[in-house]
Amino acid sequence: MDFQIHLLLIQDGVTNGAIYALLSLALVLVFAVTRVIFIPQGEFVAYGALTLAAIQAGKAPPTVWFLVALGAAAAGADIWQAVRESRGSRIPAILGINLGLPLALAGILQVAPLATLPLVVQVILTLLVVVPLGPMIYRLAYQPVAEATVLLLLIVSVAVHLALLGLGLFFFGAEGTRTPSFTDGSLSIGPATFQYQSLWIIGITVLLIVGLFAFFERTLYGKALRATAINRTGAKLMGISTDMAGKLSFALAALVGAFSGVLVSPVTTIYYDTGFLMGLKGFVGAIIGGLASYPIASLGAVMVGLLESYSSFWASAYKEVIVFTLIIPVLVWRSLTTHHVEEEEH
Amino acid sequence: MKLPTKKLAVALAAFGLSTAALADITIGVSVSATGPGAVLGGPQKNTTELFPTSFAGEKINWVVLDDASDPTNTAKNIAKFITETKVDVIMAGTTTPGVMAAAGPAAESKTPLIALAPNRLDGEKFKWAFTMPQPIGLMAEPLLEHAKSKGYKTLAFLGYHPDAYGEAWIKTLEPMAGKYGITFGPIEGFARTDTSVTGQVLKLMSVKPDAVIVVASGAPAAMAHSSLSERGYKGQIYQTHGAPSPVFLKNGGKAVENGVIVAGPLLEWEQLPDSHLSKKVGAEYAKAYEGKYGKDSLSSFGGHMWDGWAITSRAIPVALKKAKPGTEAFRVALRDAIESEREIAGVHGVFNFSPTDHSGFDSRGRVLLQVQGGAFKVISTK
Secondary structure, eight states: OOHHHHHHHHHHHHHHHHHHHHHHHHHHHHHHHHOOOOTTHHHHHHHHHHHHHHHHTTSOOTHHHHHHHHHHHHHHHHHHHHHHTTOGGGHHHHHIIIIIHHHHHHHHHHHSOGGGSOHHHHHHHHHHHHTTHHHHHIIIIIGGGTTSOHHHHHHHHHHHHHHHHHHHHHHHOSOOBOOOOSSOSEEEETTEEEEHHHHHHHHHHHHHHHHHHHHHHHSHHHHHHHHHHHOHHHHHHTTOOHHHHHHHHHHHHHHHHHHHHHHHTTTSOBOTTHHHHHHHHHHHHHHHTTTTOHHHHHHHHHHHHHHHHHHHHHOGGGHHHHHHHTHHHHHHHHHHHSOOOOOOOO | OHHHHHHHHHHHHHHHHHHHHHHSEEEEEEEOOSSTTHHHHHHHHHHHTTSOSEETTEEEEEEEEEOTTOHHHHHHHHHHIIIIIOOSEEEEOSSHHHHHHHHHHHHHTTOOEEEOSOOOOOHHHHHHEEEOSOOHHHHHHHHHHHHHHTTOOEEEEEEEOSSHHHHHHHHHHHHHHGGGTOEEEEEEEEOTTOSOOHHHHHHHHHHOOSEEEEEOOHHHHHHHHHHHHHTTOOSEEEEOTTSOSHHHHHHHGGGGTTOEEEEOTTTTGGGSOTTOHHHHHHHHHHHHHHHHHOTTOOOHHHHHHHHHHHHHHHHHHHHHTTOOTTSHHHHHHHHHHHHHOOOEEETTEEEOOBTTBSSOOOGGGOEEEEEETTEEEEEEOO
16 A cells, blocks of 8 residues: 555545535535434536436436426415415516426526537526526425424425435436536646546635635625524524525535536446435535534545545445444534534423 | 215226236336446336337236335335236336345245346245346356467456456456466456545556456446556456446546447347347347337437336247136246246347246347447457
8 A cells, every 4th residue: 555545546546536526515505504314415416417417418308397387386385475464466487486486497408409418507507407506405394384393394304305306216217327527537737647637626626615605604695594594583683584594405406416526427427326325425424514514524534535435445345334333423423523513402 | 875886986997997907918027227326226117107008909908107216115116016906917126226225025926036136046935036147157258368369478367356247257256367367366356436546546556457347337347448458558448238328438448449339239239140049139129118218318328127017928929828817827827838838039139048047138139349449349259
């Protein structure tokens, strides 16, 4: 085991770890704002990657019709609420946002020459299809039970995960796909060679993390999310809509998930069920951060990536066992070092 | 009193139907046409559409059901076949758990079962089941033979592990390799959904085996293969019959060039020698299937279904001499005929079943392929 091998293993581990880090950030964000343990996070990775693959194959991705269907359901729920609150004037806006925009997008995807568009446009279209699924899922599955216990929200998450997984199989089939690299080839610095795609992954991850940091520190919406995360009731009293905060955090989670999928799909073949395991590894990272700390969660996720890479070298058959066993000492350590205050649950 | 007359009419109609069915041969098919097993089960269901509806002067009723890749549904379908449709033959089990679910009821009702997935049945279940896919041992032989002829001494494993397919190959290669003067190991595992195999490949590179066998399917098999090539592995890379497919060549590109693959004879039937009994059957199947479902739609999994009918259709005339369809005597005669008929040509090889061998293959059930110029070339049919 020489220096060269270490270098390659570290590179591999950091590349995978970067993706896990993104997912762990999304998990921490969603949990902090809505108390939802977002198991379906991984599905957005698969949806993102497979939607992009469909667009590159020149086909309108089936997810866009899912978006239209979810939009119709969300519009129905919102209209029902508006009618009950006798605020009928909102109905056109509700219809426009939930149904009009997805239908317009579906129309564009039907007529545009998808396969020949530049990669950037394909990626933007992918995000336009997949990201709105996040807030719509929040509206339909979580918003009606937003005040429920963490356990109930977790059970809802399991249900949403299973539904999205089955739909993924229905939309994309059991066969996996792989998309071409953003940039082919590799870069040699001294003894190390870096695939350009790995550099893209690490670079974009860092950019996204910086972007999220700026969003939370500098923008009003970011501050509203932070306020909701710190104290839901307090934020509500200050006039912050918790529904808006929930939808926004789900939109960010979907964005991060779909973008991870877009980034990782040139590296490996993505199947409808690939995302789940990636999401779980991000979850291990998030647990290391106590589902509260963004920097510790991302460091933890990179550690998971490195551990995975080294265990695939030393004991490949036990790789997953080793990675997921990591959670036990972490939980022991956390329960010994932190004073756990039971959150009041209604 | 309207109701009783209606009931009577329904009962009479049902009676009429069941007597009509009694004279025909009924074949029950349960495959995974949807769900995760659809890659395998879809072509199997498609293949049933190509089968004749009358044969040897008898009408054939095909009852094709989907188990949605869930063995519980397979069990329900089989129960329906036995109690309601009273089938003469069952073709079922796209995946191993499906076969396990079908084998018990098939044996209890004394119905021959064409098993479409590998299995390890024993006793009465073994007696009534005939397995279509080639056993791993049969496929391992020519690879080890090839390695021996090249003078390789060490063979490492890089494949699905822990996993049923990988495990079957490990269990087969471990005792066999020694007979060819080859040391088997180390065993490096990965999973279908893994994003990289860098660690495993680096480990293998540090051990420097003469050859590596990749045990995986389609795209992941190509990923493992190209990772080895890209890291500069110079030894021979072998692939199993799980790998060859258009997606393997597409994803693998130049990196899989020179890889040696064991496969059933169907995939490259055009390259078989004319003396090979599977060539004519393969041509017939390929033309019928691609004629209906489009060019390059052929898959080896659908071929197992075709072979199931090849075997059944050979046994039907023999059994018809002994008993009437729809009776237990007919099913017993059918089973005996499948076991005693010789040289049944299928697309995956030539079947000669015996009371102790219910897979029936010989060396005609496999070919060695090599990737040359981005295509599969048959390099040996032994």
